[in-house]
Amino acid sequence: MASLRSLSIWFFFFFVFLINPSISIRTSFIKLPTSDGSRYCDSWRLAAETNNAGTWDVIPSICVDSVAEYLNGDQFRSDYDVIADYALAFAKSVEISGDGKDVWIFDIDETLLTNIDYYKAHGYGSEPYDNNSFSEWVEQGTAPAFDASLRLYNALKKFGFTIILLTGRDEDQRSSTETNLRDAGYSGWERLLLRGPNDQGKSATNYKSEQRSKLIQEGFKIRGNSGDQWSDLLGFAVADRSFKVPNPMYYIP
Amino acid sequence: MASLRSLSIWFFFFFVFLINPSISIRTSFIKLPTSDGSRYCDSWRLAAETNNAGTWDVIPSICVDSVAEYLNGDQFRSDYDVIADYALAFAKSVEISGDGKDVWIFDIDETLLTNIDYYKAHGYGSEPYDNNSFSEWVEQGTAPAFDASLRLYNALKKFGFTIILLTGRDEDQRSSTETNLRDAGYSGWERLLLRGPNDQGKSATNYKSEQRSKLIQEGFKIRGNSGDQWSDLLGFAVADRSFKVPNPMYYIP
Numbered sequence: 001m002a003s004l005r006s007l008s009i010w011f012f013f014f015f016v017f018l019i020n021p022s023i024s025i026r027t028s029f030i031k032l033p034t035s036d037g038s039r040y041c042d043s044w045r046l047a048a049e050t051n052n053a054g055t056w057d058v059i060p061s062i063c064v065d066s067v068a069e070y071l072n073g074d075q076f077r078s079d080y081d082v083i084a085d086y087a088l089a090f091a092k093s094v095e096i097s098g099d100g101k102d103v104w105i106f107d108i109d110e111t112l113l114t115n116i117d118y119y120k121a122h123g124y125g126s127e128p129y130d131n132n133s134f135s136e137w138v139e140q141g142t143a144p145a146f147d148a149s150l151r152l153y154n155a156l157k158k159f160g161f162t163i164i165l166l167t168g169r170d171e172d173q174r175s176s177t178e179t180n181l182r183d184a185g186y187s188g189w190e191r192l193l194l195r196g197p198n199d200q201g202k203s204a205t206n207y208k209s210e211q212r213s214k215l216i217q218e219g220f221k222i223r224g225n226s227g228d229q230w231s232d233l234l235g236f237a238v239a240d241r242s243f244k245v246p247n248p249m250y251y252i253p
Numbered sequence: 254m255a256s257l258r259s260l261s262i263w264f265f266f267f268f269v270f271l272i273n274p275s276i277s278i279r280t281s282f283i284k285l286p287t288s289d290g291s292r293y294c295d296s297w298r299l300a301a302e303t304n305n306a307g308t309w310d311v312i313p314s315i316c317v318d319s320v321a322e323y324l325n326g327d328q329f330r331s332d333y334d335v336i337a338d339y340a341l342a343f344a345k346s347v348e349i350s351g352d353g354k355d356v357w358i359f360d361i362d363e364t365l366l367t368n369i370d371y372y373k374a375h376g377y378g379s380e381p382y383d384n385n386s387f388s389e390w391v392e393q394g395t396a397p398a399f400d401a402s403l404r405l406y407n408a409l410k411k412f413g414f415t416i417i418l419l420t421g422r423d424e425d426q427r428s429s430t431e432t433n434l435r436d437a438g439y440s441g442w443e444r445l446l447l448r449g450p451n452d453q454g455k456s457a458t459n460y461k462s463e464q465r466s467k468l469i470q471e472g473f474k475i476r477g478n479s480g481d482q483w484s485d486l487l488g489f490a491v492a493d494r495s496f497k498v499p500n501p502m503y504y505i506p
Contacts, residue, residue: 039328043335050302050497052336054343075292082296083305090307244303 041066045248051230056251059125067124067248071116079246080148087152087224087243094223094240096160100190103220104156105212105239107227108167108177110247112153113143113184125249138173141180149245150185152226161223163189166211166232168204168252171196204252209235294319298501304483309504312378320377320501324369332499333401340405340477340496347476347493349413353443356473357409358465358492360480361420361430363500365406366396366437378502391426394433402498403438405479414476416442419464419485421457421505424449457505462488 041063047053059067070076096102106112118137119125137143157163169177171194178192199207208231212222216237225232225239228247233239294316300306312320323329349355359365371390372378390396410416422430424447431445452460461484465475469490478485478492481500486492 039331040335042328043331046299046302046332046499047335047339049299052339052496054339054494075295078292078296079299082293082300086300086305086307241307243305246299 037062038066045070045246048248048251049244049246053251055253058128059248061126063248064124064126068120070248071124076246077148080146083243083245084148084152087226087241088155090241091156091159091161091224094159094161097221098160100162101220102161103164103190103215103222104161104224105164105166105222105226106149106153107229107232108165108169108181109143110228110249111226111232111245112145112149112165112186113180114146115143117143119249129250135173138169138180139176141176141183143180143184145184145186146245149226153186156224157188162220164215164220165189165192166208167192167194168207169194204229204231205235208232209237212237212239290315291319298323298499301501301504302497302499306504308506311381312501314379316501317377317379321373323501324377329499330401333399336496336498337401337405340479340494341408343494344409344412344414344477347412347414350474351413353415354473355414356417356443356468356475357414357477358417358419358475358479359402359406360482360485361418361422361434362396363481363502364479364485364498365398365402365418365439366433367399368396370396372502382503388426391422391433392429394429394436396433396437398437398439399498402479406439409477410441415473417468417473418442418445419461420445420447421460422447457482457484458488461485462490465490465492 041060044053044060044063045067048056091104094102109115115134115137118134122130122133153163165181167177174192174194177194181187181189181192193211195202195207199210202210212225213236215222222237222239223241225242226245227233227242228245229252230244231252233242233244294313297306297313297316298320301309344357347355362368368387368390371387375383375386406416418434420430427445427447430447434440434442434445446464448455448460452463455463465478466489468475475490475492477494477496479496479498480486481498482505483497484505486495486497
């Protein structure tokens, strides 16, 4: 569909103009109000979800309670539900070719599986990310499914979409990831793509775009893409429609 | 910076993969819950702001009260304020060259000026858009500034950015638009770009991308872009950083 030259131009434009991480800012630059934290935190959450906040490391310390309340309350579930409904409405409008080439991509963490039990024990994103301790959590393989995501996933399978899972988890976490996904109720994915040795050090946007690009080169048509990070969805070789589920706990560039 | 060929490839990718309006869905496809409208409406608003909702014509009828409450309350103002702070933090990080080529683009309606008084009389976006009646409103030229936008605008001028206004309003609304902007407190823009005869019928994304592309060809560097619509910000020739202010009243593709 596109020559290597055109892909590299596409790549260039996207990275220079749209998601250049070198021109992002950090939460710590932002002046925090001393009163009415909840209103500020709701605004911060909207800014984070719409990518207005740029790159950020940890959630604002004054927002821990507000984020915890949101994540443990009904609004978070409702937000996932409404997005799943929009994804389903779009999916119904897609003409499935029947050759197995119509793909829906899902990210895993905070998209199919919720790690809220891990983050609850780590300040809901107010502590810096600790790779060792998160890896131990992944090895346990006990993360539950989001109800709305499981509902969407199963409906898409029934519609005839080919499900491909694309995660920033490492190849050596394949087995625990597969077990966790099955235990949580997911089955029937076509592929589970994890970071291999050659993907280390790449930004998530870059790594995931490359993987999507390879799928397109194989003849797949990426109809839909669900993720909790903009780096799941933007870059190049993007889906016909992308669906961003909320995640106020961390940001992956 | 880019040949016509590369620009057309960029154009092609963006329109086919990212914002193809033919694969968008309408709000009316979405099943609405019969109870707990406020929770649903907050989720709908998040879905609209994150572009998960795709193209929509009018706000869900059950959300009129919820949208009115949001727009007339302190949260809406706070949301603008926080986004302005992020925009300012980014702006401070930009090295201004001093040659007048560092540009910040602003959309006008619902970005610099608020038309809430008009929409209050038209169901806060629950009535279909009426071009004649909105044009009459524009001719009155009485739309006030958003405080946060005026604060951002004036700070950016002080920093040395060249301000360019890019609006979907028509060329024959230039005079009333200029008067309204000045009365609301804005001054010192470098250009006010409105839709000319050749821009009629173009999608906002296409029209605005073309205008930004021309600016780049003139040697301008588009550092920042503020708009209430994704069609203000996406497409091609996008800014280094884009800032999406909230607008739960209407969607322009």
